[in-house]
Amino acid sequence: MVEEILSQNEIDELLTAISSGEMNAEELKQEKEEQRVQVYDFKRALRFSKDQIRSLARIHENYARLLTTYFSGQLRSYVNISVASVDQIPYEEFIRSIPKMTVLNTFSVQPLDGRILMEVNPNIAYAMIDRQLGGRGKSINKVENLTEIETMLMSQLFEKSSSSLYEAWSSIVEVNPILEDFEINPQFLQLVAPNETVIIVSLNTTIGETTGMINICIPHIVLEPIIRRLSVHYWMQTHTKKQDPEAYKKLHTNIQEAEVEAKTLLGNTTITVDELLHLHKGDVIALNEPIDQPLELQINNQPKFHVQPGKSNYKMAVQVLKELKRGNEDE
Template sequence: MEEILSQNEIDALLSAISSGEMNAEELKKEEQEKRIRTYDFKRALRFSKDQIRSISRIHENYARLLTTFFSTQFRSFVNISVTSVDQIPFEEFIRSVPKLTVLNIYSVEPLDGRLIMEINPNIAYAILDRILGGKGNSTYKNEGLTEIEKILLRQIFEKTTDSLTEAWSSVAEINPSLESFEENPQFLQMISPNETVVVVSLTTVIGEASGMINICIPYILLEPIIPKLSAHYWMQSSNKERDYESYHKLIKHVQQAEIDVKSILGETTISIQEFLKLDKQDIIALDQPIDHPLALVINDEPKFSVQPGKYKNKMSVQVLEEIKGGNEDNE
């Protein structure tokens, strides 16, 4: 595969030739000479850069879904993001895994092969601490997990299969299932040691604990769907015609959605002592000037400036202008 230079590299090359630092004739001679490139057959690159980018895109979506799922389950700060996506021999992945760790092995029907999720012990113990009512502290133990801890972790990671299904739905309809739970990577004899695998590394923060979640995907599992990992397939998928029936159904449901609308006449603050001394016909002064517009609040968000009045003998408000800012500035 020919190397494609960036614009900065092209500019630097032209500048060096024009200044005399490099000789164009010498470059031509080097180009004509035979070049020998070292190739390691043990590290065969079976995925193109385009396909690696597609796998990275899928798992960025998976990281977001996993962040939402863990945040809901643990009621704690969770942040998961893709750090790297590499293709390496399976043997190299096994060597990089700690001797005592958490290994989830998933079957991914209808695809052949199995997927491995390796969870760093720091993250595993933080999850356990949070499940059992703690603050999410990581208390790493060298002696490994108890049977109860294994069951708790297995139950949590069985629930993450829905997020994996959704993340891969743009490429393939899969039905992942947690097959087994291991602690020692030496027991994993799934494929040949020299078989190429894609390793997706996710940086994970749960509460005050941080660590890595590594997802190992064998080539044999991805082989049937490799054509769908190309940019051409993604562009075709994004250019699909709109499903007008679903579109109109969505509009209808949105139009029927109920929202809470209220206008605040004013607010004030009084002490408990003043509250207890309130009597009939007492007047409470509000902090809303009578000549200033009121705020129309929709689902607890101020959206419009309004003025109060009557319409058909009913208390009403007239919209003056839209209140811009708030969440819209962050979008």
Template structure:
């Protein structure tokens, strides 16, 4: 158990309050004993550690970026999707928290067992559909009144969005996600038992002037085989794995062909507009560069090296003297 260390000033203030009768020592002792008892709800069993929840959050932050790019291209309007929260709750609690009529996409995650659920707030789903049909992104269609054509349009759109899950999860496991069902009533879905722990990832979603939530519900059975990979230790190991020599050679070869702009700054000077207008042939402009000082070589506008001017084969050239260390922003 972690202990809180008080400063001398806080200790003096506490002793003074007890001496003056403002605080009761017995009452403080009782409060300390009460703190040792922690309420635990067995219906809300926490089956994932904070470290594992952070890993799931990282995966879906990447997925949010992929969805933002995908929907921006599909809808041709401003789209912003970001992770709002990642929580573990009973499945029953998640079902009660979403609208009675909403857009539900059941997604299989082969080769992982079980399925995940993507719930899209009606405001967001109908705005997407309205944009696809040539509208401005505003719609008041109700889920229960969707026509077969509207259902088909939404299904095809979310089928394409599901593909991005594969790339987002690729750092952990290779999966082949597929949209299995499209539903509007959560009461018709019973993916797992009501008390089963699920991880709910909530996304803040902005499409034009319309905002709402997209929720992804991931049952424990889906994540169970990959739980060891949802640790910081695994992520650090993955980041420090030995690089593939063949891929490194190909990447290096491509990098060698990248063009950069390199230029040497001979000096600078500040003059007024009036002085500029008065310039004529054989006038001299004094630069702030001393002859004995090295010049600066810039690469793509960033200072990289100190150089000195000379000639090579009757052409003007510069010789590198030293590198310019990049300054930290702190």
């Protein structure tokens, strides 16, 4: 039941009507009590909460972005896909709502039971084929007369898109989507029982100048094992992962073997361009750094230690005096 929110003007008018006697407060109260009884259609059972519907919407918003990237690369054309709506309806109602002849792709999603259905509007499907064959992406609806080449091209295009489905669902469960069936007549495709509740995700799709819909049909049987993961509580839970000793050891070794640049700046000074041009062999340039002060050792251009210069095994070297602290490191 959708609650209507009144504007401030409507509230003022309502209060004025009650105070002037045009409207009776008792009648309003009685009317509100009568509205408590709601008609419930048992054929249209609502098996998913609003919270779970919102979670499915978030998942498929990510899926829409992934499909946009995938189809843009495959078709080399402007593609825009976005979630239009997420609803739960009986499977029979979904079948009646789609065209009599359309493009239907059935995916298995192991280890989950059941299959999900991707229905692609013929206008969108033929715009995709036209782009694949070098056209401008025009749509010619002749879905009833698909050739073997067109069927193969379309099947391969949607089969390769299964990786996007895997990535979108990976935050909830790892699935292995496989294209199992390609059909054009919904009457020949009995996914679940007619009164079974299904989730319908409708995607607004634009290919070049052609627009249409892609509908994802997910039966309740597919989502039943993971339905608790679709709640906000699951998303907000903090899971403490056990440390993998082998991974920790490998990370520790890789960090120790990482190379960093270490350098010491002896000092600096400034001279004019004229002085630079008149420099000769034997000239001395005085640095601003006093000889009795420690030098700065930099690691990857970041000051790290105070050092003093010297020799080690007949090579120039520095001896670390103390570590430099930055910011709030002393705390």
